[in-house]
Amino acid sequence: MRVRFWGTRGSIPVSLTWRDVRDRLAQALVAANGRSLDTFEKACAFADQHLGFALSRTFGGHSACVEFEPGSDEYFVCDMGSGARAFGAHVLARQAGRPAIINVFMSHMHWDHIMGFPFLGPAYVPGTTIRVHGCHAVLEHAFRLQQDPPCFPVTFDQLAADIEFILLTPGETATVSGVRVTPKLQQHSGASYGYRFEANGKALIYTTDSEHKLEERYQTDEFVQFFRGADLVVFDAMYSLADAVSVKADWGHSSNVIGVELCQMARAKRLALFHHEPAYDDMAVERIFAETKRFEELTRADHRLEVIAAYDGLEIDL
Amino acid sequence: MMTNVNLTRHNYASAMVLTPTGRLDHDNCEAFREALQPYLQEGGELGGGIVFDLSTLEYVSSAGLRCLMIAAKEAKTLGSTILIAAMQPVVAEIFQISRFNLVFDTFPTVREALNALSPESAAAYGRD
Numbered sequence: 001m002r003v004r005f006w007g008t009r010g011s012i013p014v015s016l017t018w019r020d021v022r023d024r025l026a027q028a029l030v031a032a033n034g035r036s037l038d039t040f041e042k043a044c045a046f047a048d049q050h051l052g053f054a055l056s057r058t059f060g061g062h063s064a065c066v067e068f069e070p071g072s073d074e075y076f077v078c079d080m081g082s083g084a085r086a087f088g089a090h091v092l093a094r095q096a097g098r099p100a101i102i103n104v105f106m107s108h109m110h111w112d113h114i115m116g117f118p119f120l121g122p123a124y125v126p127g128t129t130i131r132v133h134g135c136h137a138v139l140e141h142a143f144r145l146q147q148d149p150p151c152f153p154v155t156f157d158q159l160a161a162d163i164e165f166i167l168l169t170p171g172e173t174a175t176v177s178g179v180r181v182t183p184k185l186q187q188h189s190g191a192s193y194g195y196r197f198e199a200n201g202k203a204l205i206y207t208t209d210s211e212h213k214l215e216e217r218y219q220t221d222e223f224v225q226f227f228r229g230a231d232l233v234v235f236d237a238m239y240s241l242a243d244a245v246s247v248k249a250d251w252g253h254s255s256n257v258i259g260v261e262l263c264q265m266a267r268a269k270r271l272a273l274f275h276h277e278p279a280y281d282d283m284a285v286e287r288i289f290a291e292t293k294r295f296e297e298l299t300r301a302d303h304r305l306e307v308i309a310a311y312d313g314l315e316i317d318l
Numbered sequence: 319m320m321t322n323v324n325l326t327r328h329n330y331a332s333a334m335v336l337t338p339t340g341r342l343d344h345d346n347c348e349a350f351r352e353a354l355q356p357y358l359q360e361g362g363e364l365g366g367g368i369v370f371d372l373s374t375l376e377y378v379s380s381a382g383l384r385c386l387m388i389a390a391k392e393a394k395t396l397g398s399t400i401l402i403a404a405m406q407p408v409v410a411e412i413f414q415i416s417r418f419n420l421v422f423d424t425f426p427t428v429r430e431a432l433n434a435l436s437p438e439s440a441a442a443y444g445r446d
Contacts, residue, residue, distance in 0.1 A: 214381045220344055240417035245384045257380050257416050261344075291415045298408055299377070 007062030007083020010275035014061035054282035060312025063112040070199035084116025099127030106134035108192040109142035128161035140165040186210035188252035227266035231318040235259040237273040332366025333439035339374040342382030362396025367435040373404035403431035
């Protein structure tokens with residue numbers, strides 16, 4: 001199973017500014033002082049080997065959109081944040097004129113998770129089938145509402161694709177085009193749902209916009225069971241633990257520390273930090289990533305958990 | 319498996335020093351919270367503040383950190399305050415990674431924490 005991250009930022013898309021780019025370029029030039037980088041290839045190798053991620057790359061700024069390929073001709077994607085525009089372009093390029101079947105799974109309908117849908121190219125292609133799965137009764141209403149005047153020039157009914165809305169039941173496993181899908185209710189304003197996807201012997205957990213209040217042990221145990229043995233857990237790590245349980249309690253998000261603990265208890269193989277705080281720049285996300293890896297080392301017992309920080313454009317084979 | 323955190327108490331003038339020993343995690347944090355209650359009450363009556371001496375605490379999980387934060391809030395409503403002292407390196411790193419070092423005032427030693435509460439408490443600690 002391949003997982004492809006099209007949008008990893010939380011709450012609102014962000015972008016580098018001209019000053020960010022200028023400063024990075026200047027730092028890279030200073031770091032290269034004395035080296036002979038007279039070809040593009042040499043410069044790329046230098047960037048890859050000697051400059052940190054936060055200087056030579058970026059975690060990106062699109063809001064939530066994560067695709068996975070279970071080995072099917074159909075497409076599977078979680079959430080329709082602003083990353084959905086790039087996902088749609090990818091689908092169009094790959095299909096080369098053939099209509100696509102896209103299975104969408106919605107965590108919830110807050111704006112940062114639906115805002116990319118009006119820019120999803122395949123929605124404008126006749127013959128395309130889009131099945132939007134979710135657990136909220138207002139699923140279709142939310143998609144239609146954001147395209148109503150005066151918010152968007154193209155109404156939902158003008159889209160050319162055949163679009164269905166399919167309600168799933170939390171806690172009940174459904175099979176969608178060969179993929180076993182189990183939604184789980186999560187703590188978030190208006191409720192959100194995490195998903196466990198299972199196909200070809202691999203398990204992917206998509207759990208974003210989910211607060212873990214740590215008040216009752218059974219709540220923790222439920223998520224441990226949900227994550228059990230997963231090959232990858234895509235986890236809302238927006239806040240520090242201190243913020244998540246104090247000033248930002250009830251804001252509906254979680255932390256890197258809780259992500260590591262839950263994955264360790266569940267003996268999951270890999271944790272992807274996700275839904276990055278939009279106020280953080282790349283240096284801050286990289287620092288949190290390094291600290292999270294260190295936390296995993298400090299708290300490791302007999303199970304090693306691999307920690308990664310998701311970024312726009314990241315592809316992982318499970 | 320549930321294991322209780324051993325908790326000892328010493329008073330120094332108007333301040334109280336609480337020393338948890340072992341691991342504070344998801345399994346025992348609620349029992350720890352309950353065990354703290356009489357000490358928080360008494361600490362409020364003493365009026366000089368409470369120092370958590372973490373020199374024998376081997377590990378603290380997110381649930382344990384939340385317990386400490388709730389204890390700090392409860393202490394505040396009782397007119398007291400909680401300071402953290404003498405963390406082992408692993409626990410100090412967990413405080414830093416979780417940013418709980420920004421929530422609590424932390425001190426390298428119990429003496430320094432007591433001195434921040436009152437010179438009398440620090441002096442009493444020195445005589446102990």
